[in-house]
Amino acid sequence: MTGLVRRAVGHAGPDRDVFLLIVKSVVAATVAWVIAHNLLGAPSATFAPFTALLMVQATISQSLDQSARYAGAMVVGVVLAGLLTPLLGAATATFAVLMLVSLILGRWRKLGQQGPQVGVAALFAYSSFIQSGAPSASFVQLASIAGLVLLGCSLGVVTNLVIAPPMRYRSAQYSISALSRSLCDLLTDVAEGIRGGVPEQDQADAWLHRANQFPGMVAQARSAVEQAVETRRFNPRRLFLRSSASFEGYRTIINALDRVTEQLRMATRGLTSAGSADTSQRHEHEHFLADYAAVLTAVAEAARVAGQVHRDDDTEQVQQLGDATDQARRAYHALVEQSGGRQLDNPDQWPVYSALQTDVHRLVEEFVQARQNLTQLIETDSASRSW
Numbered sequence: 001m002t003g004l005v006r007r008a009v010g011h012a013g014p015d016r017d018v019f020l021l022i023v024k025s026v027v028a029a030t031v032a033w034v035i036a037h038n039l040l041g042a043p044s045a046t047f048a049p050f051t052a053l054l055m056v057q058a059t060i061s062q063s064l065d066q067s068a069r070y071a072g073a074m075v076v077g078v079v080l081a082g083l084l085t086p087l088l089g090a091a092t093a094t095f096a097v098l099m100l101v102s103l104i105l106g107r108w109r110k111l112g113q114q115g116p117q118v119g120v121a122a123l124f125a126y127s128s129f130i131q132s133g134a135p136s137a138s139f140v141q142l143a144s145i146a147g148l149v150l151l152g153c154s155l156g157v158v159t160n161l162v163i164a165p166p167m168r169y170r171s172a173q174y175s176i177s178a179l180s181r182s183l184c185d186l187l188t189d190v191a192e193g194i195r196g197g198v199p200e201q202d203q204a205d206a207w208l209h210r211a212n213q214f215p216g217m218v219a220q221a222r223s224a225v226e227q228a229v230e231t232r233r234f235n236p237r238r239l240f241l242r243s244s245a246s247f248e249g250y251r252t253i254i255n256a257l258d259r260v261t262e263q264l265r266m267a268t269r270g271l272t273s274a275g276s277a278d279t280s281q282r283h284e285h286e287h288f289l290a291d292y293a294a295v296l297t298a299v300a301e302a303a304r305v306a307g308q309v310h311r312d313d314d315t316e317q318v319q320q321l322g323d324a325t326d327q328a329r330r331a332y333h334a335l336v337e338q339s340g341g342r343q344l345d346n347p348d349q350w351p352v353y354s355a356l357q358t359d360v361h362r363l364v365e366e367f368v369q370a371r372q373n374l375t376q377l378i379e380t381d382s383a384s385r386s387w
Helices: 002-010 014-039 047-055 060-088 092-105 109-114 117-132 135-162 169-194 201-211 214-232 236-240 247-274 279-306 315-339 352-386
Strands: none
Touching (some): 014 135, 060 092, 060 117, 060 135, 117 135, 169 201, 169 214, 201 247, 247 279, 279 315, 279 352, 315 352
16 A cells, blocks of 8 residues: 555556545545535435445546436436335335336446446335335435435546546557557667578567567557547546647557558568578578668657657657658668569578568558658648638
8 A cells, every 4th residue: 555655646657546546536435425424414325425436437527427327327226116116015026026127227228337226226215215114204215315326426526527637648648659669679679680681580589579569569559548538528637738639640650550560570470481591592681681671770760750749739740750751761762772683582482572572661651651641630630720
């Protein structure tokens, strides 16, 4: 616990998010208890803090969404108990029918994961109804439960809204930057490794192993961006931001990096076969790989710059990305020109070097397409602001 508090106070991150969620839950539950028990003297006061605890979610939009679903489920359960119990009487058969109907209604898809709460509310409402005695008192008790649930929902949402509503732009930026840095590092390592000639099998296998880790990193980066989008919905803190995060730009970069990593995996897989190619052409292979390394170096720079595009107005970074992709294209054309008259693949073997050339061409074109998409986003955003 002390470690959690120390990390939460020391720097922003998941530990701080957890700590803030705990603090907000305590505040929401305590305020709900004071109002329900101390001020209103409600006989079932625990419904309010219990509901408030459940409604303090990780984001504002989640709190609003789950509060609406939970309140709807609880009110349906309470109303159902209030209708069936006087009609059928307090008996075991009535309880069974009540549970059957409430569980069926709880399957309504609009209630989502709060659907089972229909049965829970009906159970507690039935218990309160039969214990209160007089019908008028019973209906007052049911109305009290429904009111306490609505009170708890309101306090949970308000607490989450007032006390440090979460904004996760930083985590989205960090995830994309980490992905681009890892991609840049691998491209640089491969370029340096093949600049001196055909790589050793163990080295090529190590590159392929690193490349195979990228799908998981891409999925994490994509999830971080979508969480950042979620935290912005209904969040008042976005009004005080000096600049807005370009979530469409983020998605464009992630999609491009996703495709780039797949092409890099294919290229590194090809390099694992380079060592077994015809050794009689080793001199030609070394010249090809030296030019290939130049292309990978330029692509690595494009990957590094792509990870720094964070806002709709990052025109300077997009321009740098354009410069890097232009350099990568020039390096690729030099590779094509230098390898045009060479026989690199033995006709009796799988065409390793032709495949490598195709893979690096696709790497370059993915960044060219990303640059074009980002430029289009900037132009569209500028046009919309001018209106």
